[in-house]
Amino acid sequence: MHDAHHPLGRWLSDQRRAFRAGTMSGKRVDELEELGMIWDTADAAFAENLAAARTYYAEAGTLAAPRHATALDKPVGQWLTNLRRPGGLGKDPERAQRRAEQLAAIDPDWNPGHSGWTVDWQRHYTGLRVLLKDGGTLDEILPGVTYRGDDIGRWLARQDRDWARLNSEQQRRLGEVGVKPAVRPQKASTRANAKAGAAxxxxxxxxxxxxxxxxxxxxxxxxxxxxxxxxxxxxxxVRLGIFLTNQKSRRDRLSEQQLATLAELGLAWAS
Incomplete structure (x- = not known):
């Protein structure tokens, strides 16, 4: 038992420091691990939140959780939001890679910004797939039809309308479940030119x-x-500086999804 002159917390810190420095014997390591020693408290906290993320995924079918979402009494939505931010997985490259792999093992689309769309889009797309899997049809998913509080019908109508603003992977995924762009009467040449320009x-x-x-x-x-x-x-x-200047100058002509993508990356003017 520790005494007042050597508090347990300080002693544990000393053990972790020795472990990281490689000065602890293998026998001592084994003895402490048998007692449940956690060498890295940051990894322990991550593991607890990861368990909550697994639970959320089992219920929702996605890790595109809204910020207020909770699971196992953990604020899993805010936790995932923090992880998606630049440097959110930690400054150590190996640890960050390991954490990204653990999250991807639960949901390959845990960070949809890497694919060019928002968490909101990913969550609605998942809701659409669930509704269709449960026996619904695209004709039945009208504005007002919801999944876990999200209006999937209204979102679906927007995808039809803004099809040309989606990237090719979004179009492919929607096409897999039968979604097609809304057909608008136009002259053939005008339609072709507009489609090419939008693409x-x-x-x-x-x-x-x-x-x-x-x-x-x-x-x-x-x-x-x-x-x-x-x-x-x-x-x-990519002339990134000019790209950002152009996006800011034409902010009023960007789609809601494009603005949300820029805002999620931390650009205040897009919010």
């Missing part, structure tokens, strides 16, 4: 978001010099 714009926005996400994760800031050029893994160069 080009959507791809450019997606590349810009990918470059911005990469920049923020590396630099841990959202301030970008106007002349800064970001190189993507595929060799594409």
């Amino acid at each position: 080009k714009g959507s791809d450019a926005f997606q590349r810009g978001i990918q470059a911005l996400t990469q920049y923020i994760q590396r630099e841990e800031k959202t301030v970008v010099g106007r002349q800064h050029v970001e190189e993507l893994p595929d060799g594409t160069s």
Whole structure:
């Protein structure tokens, strides 16, 4: 038993320090682990929240939780929101990679910003899939039809209307469940030109978001010099500073989803 001159908390800190320094014998390590010693308190807290995330996923089918969501009495929604922020997984690269893999093992789409869309979009898309799996049809999912409090019908109508603003992967996923863009009567040439222009714009926005996400994760800031050029893994160069200036100047013409994507990355002007 510890005495007043050597409090237990300080003693535990000493043991953890010795373990990290590699000065503790293997026998001592085994003895302490048998007593339930947790070497890294940060990892212990992460493990507890990860268990809550598994529970939430089992109930909701997604980790795209709203900020107020809870599970196992843990604020899992806010926890996940914090993790998605630049540097949210921790500054140690190996630990951050390990945590990302643990989250992806629960839900590969736990951080949809990497794919170019918002947590809100991912949550509604999951709700659509659940409703269809439960026997619903697209014709029946009208505004007012909800899943876990989200109006899936209204969201679905918006996807039909704003189809050209979605990126190719969003379009592919929606197409898998039978969603198609709304058909509008137009002259053939006008329709073709508009579709080509929208697709080009959507791809450019997606590349810009990918470059911005990469920049923020590396630099841990959202301030970008106007002349800064970001190189993507595929060799594409994105004039990131000019991209952001252009998005800000045409804010009123961005879709709700595009603004939400920028806001989630920490750009206050997009909120």
